Amino acid sequence: MPDSARFALHRPEIGPCLERGDEAVARLMAASVRTFDAGTAIIEMGGEHDLVHRVRAGWVSRVRPLPDGRSQIIAVFLPGDLFGVKSMFVTRHVDAVEAVSEAVVECIDQRALRDAAARDFDISVRLTWQVVEEERRLHNWVVGLGRGNAEERLALLLLDLRGRLALAGQIDALATEYDCPMTQQQVADLLGLTNVHVSRVLRTLREEGIAMMRAGRVQITDLARLEKLAYPLQDLFEHAEPAFGRHGP
Amino acid sequence: MPDSARFALHRPEIGPCLERGDEAVARLMAASVRTFDAGTAIIEMGGEHDLVHRVRAGWVSRVRPLPDGRSQIIAVFLPGDLFGVKSMFVTRHVDAVEAVSEAVVECIDQRALRDAAARDFDISVRLTWQVVEEERRLHNWVVGLGRGNAEERLALLLLDLRGRLALAGQIDALATEYDCPMTQQQVADLLGLTNVHVSRVLRTLREEGIAMMRAGRVQITDLARLEKLAYPLQDLFEHAEPAFGRHGP
DNA sequence: CGTTGCATTGAGTGTTGTCAAGCTCTGTGG
DNA sequence: CCACAGAGCTTGACAACACTCAATGCAACG
Numbered sequence: 001m002p003d004s005a006r007f008a009l010h011r012p013e014i015g016p017c018l019e020r021g022d023e024a025v026a027r028l029m030a031a032s033v034r035t036f037d038a039g040t041a042i043i044e045m046g047g048e049h050d051l052v053h054r055v056r057a058g059w060v061s062r063v064r065p066l067p068d069g070r071s072q073i074i075a076v077f078l079p080g081d082l083f084g085v086k087s088m089f090v091t092r093h094v095d096a097v098e099a100v101s102e103a104v105v106e107c108i109d110q111r112a113l114r115d116a117a118a119r120d121f122d123i124s125v126r127l128t129w130q131v132v133e134e135e136r137r138l139h140n141w142v143v144g145l146g147r148g149n150a151e152e153r154l155a156l157l158l159l160d161l162r163g164r165l166a167l168a169g170q171i172d173a174l175a176t177e178y179d180c181p182m183t184q185q186q187v188a189d190l191l192g193l194t195n196v197h198v199s200r201v202l203r204t205l206r207e208e209g210i211a212m213m214r215a216g217r218v219q220i221t222d223l224a225r226l227e228k229l230a231y232p233l234q235d236l237f238e239h240a241e242p243a244f245g246r247h248g249p
Numbered sequence: 250m251p252d253s254a255r256f257a258l259h260r261p262e263i264g265p266c267l268e269r270g271d272e273a274v275a276r277l278m279a280a281s282v283r284t285f286d287a288g289t290a291i292i293e294m295g296g297e298h299d300l301v302h303r304v305r306a307g308w309v310s311r312v313r314p315l316p317d318g319r320s321q322i323i324a325v326f327l328p329g330d331l332f333g334v335k336s337m338f339v340t341r342h343v344d345a346v347e348a349v350s351e352a353v354v355e356c357i358d359q360r361a362l363r364d365a366a367a368r369d370f371d372i373s374v375r376l377t378w379q380v381v382e383e384e385r386r387l388h389n390w391v392v393g394l395g396r397g398n399a400e401e402r403l404a405l406l407l408l409d410l411r412g413r414l415a416l417a418g419q420i421d422a423l424a425t426e427y428d429c430p431m432t433q434q435q436v437a438d439l440l441g442l443t444n445v446h447v448s449r450v451l452r453t454l455r456e457e458g459i460a461m462m463r464a465g466r467v468q469i470t471d472l473a474r475l476e477k478l479a480y481p482l483q484d485l486f487e488h489a490e491p492a493f494g495r496h497g498p
Numbered sequence: 499c500g501t502t503g504c505a506t507t508g509a510g511t512g513t514t515g516t517c518a519a520g521c522t523c524t525g526t527g528g
Numbered sequence: 529c530c531a532c533a534g535a536g537c538t539t540g541a542c543a544a545c546a547c548t549c550a551a552t553g554c555a556a557c558g
Contacts, residue, residue, distance in 0.1 A: 190395075232315045
């Protein structure tokens with residue numbers, strides 16, 4: 001699946017390292033592949049668990065339900081992403097992880113992965129990249145939620161998903177449409193809005209001829225204007241720039 | 250400075266490990282202590298740098314200014330916190346780090362720290378703890394920004410700062426007041442609000458006899474009600490639970 | 499052919515932002 | 529000692545944005 005630029009980096013020498021690490025991780029996990037229906041829990045909230053997961057196909061989300069019924073999606077994981085890397089250091093997890101679409105997920109015991117990382121430097125690079133990349137995305141997301149209005153957040157989301165799907169090799173880098181299995185309620189929980197308002201903002205984007213999101217598919221009809229909308233929230237340095245080259249052996 | 254519970258954990262056997270690691274890090278950094286005036290930049294935005302920092306005294310913030318003048322504070326670091334740990338893996342940083350109050354900060358080259366971590370397991374535990382803890386805080390913050398109203402966010406902030414200052418040994422664990430050098434504008438940038446609205450919400454908290462924030466000092470006058478306000482956003486498992494006990498030597 | 503889940507729309511409300519003015523406090527220079 | 533400037537905080541009037549509630553539409557599916 002991953003061709004050349006599965007991991008886009010400013011330090012090109014790391015690319016092959018990450019590629020190999022990713023393949024090695026996938027090989028290690030190949031023994032334990034499971035499929036989850038859309039909407040089912042992959043990791044229960046509040047439980048203890050010792051597994052590091054990797055998305056093989058489908059979309060997955062980290063969700064925090066509030067005691068009063070509200071809920072917030074904290075992150076979305078796409079094919080190729082690792083999640084629960086934190087399991088290597090923390091046993092108890094406060095949020096649930098759910099399948100957004102039908103999802104194929106593989107996993108490995110955190111201890112076995114740690115041993116593998118100790119033996120194979122590529123694997124440890126791959127793990128670290130995931131953590132650093134995740135923190136970068138969280139920072140961007142805090143900015144979007146804190147300072148973006150509904151239109152800006154939605155524009156940012158559509159572009160972010162496009163970019164990540166392209167990196168994951170799911171779509172062409174220049175593609176202007178892609179499948180998106182999220183319901184409007186899920187988009188709302190991710191953007192910190194209500195489903196009703198998401199519907200309204202989508203309507204204006206549609207009427208303006210900028211983008212459409214319908215029947216599980218996103219179509220960007222005016223990329224330039226969409227980017228202009230999201231511009232204030234955009235991370236100017238699109239991708240992290242790991243300095244693994246400096247690592248000793 | 251740090252007495253018993255500088256690091257509150259569910260796995261008590263890690264406590265000493267973190268204590269020792271923290272002291273070791275502080276010792277390593279003792280050579281390069283600098284003082285910054287309130288409002289000055291510690292790390293410039295967009296620059297490259299190879300330093301991992303530690304706050305010795307004062308408050309520090311990671312801030313992302315938007316091109317149109319808005320800005321969002323992504324994180325606040327208190328005495329004892331490490332920041333820029335990411336420097337060990339990434340050279341370019343997209344946000345600035347600024348002193349909120351006059352701040353005393355020490356630092357070390359990321360490479361030297363990595364070598365030290367390889368030699369001293371306590372140090373690597375301390376570093377990992379910082380990263381995991383930071384991710385946990387970001388997750389909580391995304392929930393607060395996405396789903397909390399102004400009052401809930403402010404209540405959460407006041408309690409969060411209190412808890413962290415207590416862990417940092419700056420105040421007593423049961424203290425109901427503490428110094429807070431942030432201006433209302435900074436609080437607004439942190440909470441994703443305007444300074445005007447922060448002022449309004451503070452007034453209601455004051456009028457209700459719940460809490461006050463004036464002249465650089467926070468006084469919580471009705472802790473129970475403040476906690477009730479923040480309750481929906483509260484992380485039910487207050488502190489991370491590192492599984493370092495599983496580590497091999 | 500209902501039922502169910504999701505999306506859409508409208509009307510009314512509430513929270514938060516904007517703009518602008520005035521206030522308090524502090525430090526500075528006359 | 530006073531006048532002044534500046535920064536930060538407060539307040540009010542108003543506008544904008546997003547939410548709530550409720551009704552309807554529209555598929556997919558049994």
